[in-house]
Amino acid sequence: MRITCPICGERDRREFYYVGDAVLLERPDPEAGEAAWDDYLHNRDNPAGDTRDLWSHEGGCGAWVVVTRNTVTHEVLATELASDVAADLREARP
Amino acid sequence: MAELIAKTPCAGLLPLEGGAVAVTEVVPEAMTLMAPFNGREAAFSDALKDAHGMATPAPKRATGREGARAVWFGRGQVMLIGARAQTALAGHAAQTDQSDAWAAVRIAGDDAEAVLARLVPMDLRQRVFKRGHTARTLLGHMTTSITRVGDDAFMILVFRSMAETLVHELQTAMKGVAGRRGA
Structure with a gap:
C-alpha cells in the first residue's frame, strides 16, 4: 500500500502510522452532553467500503494526514493535511 | 579528575x-534545528539570508553549500548544518542545539x-x-x-x-x- 503525503508525495506505507478514525478531528463541545461524548470516544463505524482515517507520517515530514481509502479494495482515494481539514471544520462550526 | x-x-x-x-x-561544527514561529516565516527567511547567506529551503529542498547548509527537516522545520546559528535569528524561530x-x-x-x-x-x-x-x-x-x-x-x-x-x-x-x- 502506498499513501500520498500532501507534502512529501507518494511514499511507502511503512513510513506511516495508523492513528484511528478521522472522526477524532470532530471533538464535540465540552458541554455537548454525555451521549455525544460517549459516541465520540467509543463508537466507530466499521464500513466495508470507503472510510476516513488519520495517519501520521512519522517516518517522514511528521504531518498528520486524513486518508480516504476503501477497506475492500485497499484503494487509497484521497489524502489531505489534517490541519486543513480541522481548519475547515472550525470554520463550518456555528 | x-x-x-x-x-x-x-x-x-x-x-x-x-x-x-x-x-x-x-x-559539522554545529547543528541547530529551527522552527519558525507562526506568521514569522518570511521574516525568518530574510534573517537567515542576512546572517548566513541562504534562504529558507522550500519543503523537500536544501539551500547553502558544503560547510553551511539549511536543510528542510520536516513540517515547519529547518536544520542549519555547519554554521553556528547567529543571534539575529532569535525571535523568528524556536531553536534547538542538536550538534x-x-x-x-x-x-x-x-x-x-x-x-x-x-x-x-x-x-x-x-x-x-x-x-x-x-x-x-x-x-x-x-x-x-x-x-x-x-x-x-x-x-x-x-x-x-x-x-x-x-x-x-x-x-x-x-x-x-x-x-x-x-x-
Whole structure:
C-alpha cells in the first residue's frame, strides 16, 4: 500500500502510522452532553467500503494526514493535511 | 579528575570503502534545528539570508553549500548544518542545539544510489532526486534525513544512538551491491 503525503508525495506505507478514525478531528463541545461524548470516544463505524482515517507520517515530514481509502479494495482515494481539514471544520462550526 | 575525550558519533566505524562506494563521517561544527514561529516565516527567511547567506529551503529542498547548509527537516522545520546559528535569528524561530544528537555521513560513488536503493523506500535516482533535494524518510527501520549533495553523493543523518546500526546497514548493502557487480 502506498499513501500520498500532501507534502512529501507518494511514499511507502511503512513510513506511516495508523492513528484511528478521522472522526477524532470532530471533538464535540465540552458541554455537548454525555451521549455525544460517549459516541465520540467509543463508537466507530466499521464500513466495508470507503472510510476516513488519520495517519501520521512519522517516518517522514511528521504531518498528520486524513486518508480516504476503501477497506475492500485497499484503494487509497484521497489524502489531505489534517490541519486543513480541522481548519475547515472550525470554520463550518456555528 | 577524569579526563573527558570527545568522540564523534562514528568514531571507530568509518571510513568505509567497498565496490564503487565510499562512506565517510561528516562532522559539522554545529547543528541547530529551527522552527519558525507562526506568521514569522518570511521574516525568518530574510534573517537567515542576512546572517548566513541562504534562504529558507522550500519543503523537500536544501539551500547553502558544503560547510553551511539549511536543510528542510520536516513540517515547519529547518536544520542549519555547519554554521553556528547567529543571534539575529532569535525571535523568528524556536531553536534547538542538536550538534551532538545526529550521526552524519557522506556516501559517495557510482553505486551510492544502488546501495541506498536497498535500504530506503523511495526513489533517490538523479532523475527525480537532484542535487539540493532532501527527504525525511526511513533507512532500514531508522528515521533519517537524506540530502543529495553531489551527482553521486548523499548526506545521511540518523540519530546518534543509531550510528553503529547505520554503518552496519550500509556495509551490508555495499557488500550486496559489490557482489552483484562482481558476478
